[in-house]
Amino acid sequence: MAKKTYKPGQIAPASAQMGIIGPRGGKTNQERTVARGERFPPTPKKNQQYIIADRTKNNSGKGN
Numbered sequence: 808m809a810k811k812t813y814k815p816g817q818i819a820p821a822s823a824q825m826g827i828i829g830p831r832g833g834k835t836n837q838e839r840t841v842a843r844g845e846r847f848p849p850t851p852k853k854n855q856q857y858i859i860a861d862r863t864k865n866n867s868g869k870g871n
Contacts, residue, residue: 823863824839
């Protein structure tokens, strides 16, 4: 099953380290930290997207 990808400007579904992937799905070895509810920042190059690389493990943003 393919991982869900996110475009710059979309709202982050979870707090996590987000990996940047190229236009054909290849890894770029770059990551950005994004908090749940924030918009994804612009990528370094055109047509790149984000995938969840490592979710935050502190239970923040899960509600009460």
